[in-house]
Amino acid sequence: MTTRTEVPVLDGSDQAAIGAVSARMVKAWAAHDADAFADLFAEDGTLILPGVYVKGRTAIRDYMADAYQGVYAGTTVTGQPIDVKPLGPGAVALLTVGGVIAAGSTELAAADAIRASWILVKRDEGWLLAVYQNCPRDPA
DSSP states (O other), rough: OOOOOOOOOOOHHHHHHHHHHHHHHHHHHTTOOOOHTTTEEEEEEEEEEEEEEESSHHHHHHHHHHHHHHTTTTTTEEEEEEEEEEEEEEEEEEEEEEEEEEETTTSSOOOGGGEEEEEEEEEETEEEEEEEEEEEEEEO
16 A cells, blocks of 8 residues: 655745754854854754764753854854755755854865755744754765
């Protein structure tokens, strides 16, 4: 037996709101604002970076506050959506390419380029990250 699930078509306002999430991340990072960064996530959201697994908005906020004072001090990020895949009502996968721009630099080094998967869910407060994960864009 084969079943088909209709994947919803996103309207223009949802498409704009979903695309704005990545822009909000870039802005939060530029300000090194751990609160604004964490607010992109659902309360039980998950952040996965190479060697990093953080679950929950409060833990994400704490991790980023420390990282902005340490490993990410003086850095910025860049990112552009490359695809949006509706997963079901109120859920999408957003795929992006970008990376962390080193402190004092204005361009992304090839070694720092990433691809990212964002699983977004629609809640009363808008589109939020349930899961964000990235990996290097190029083979090591």
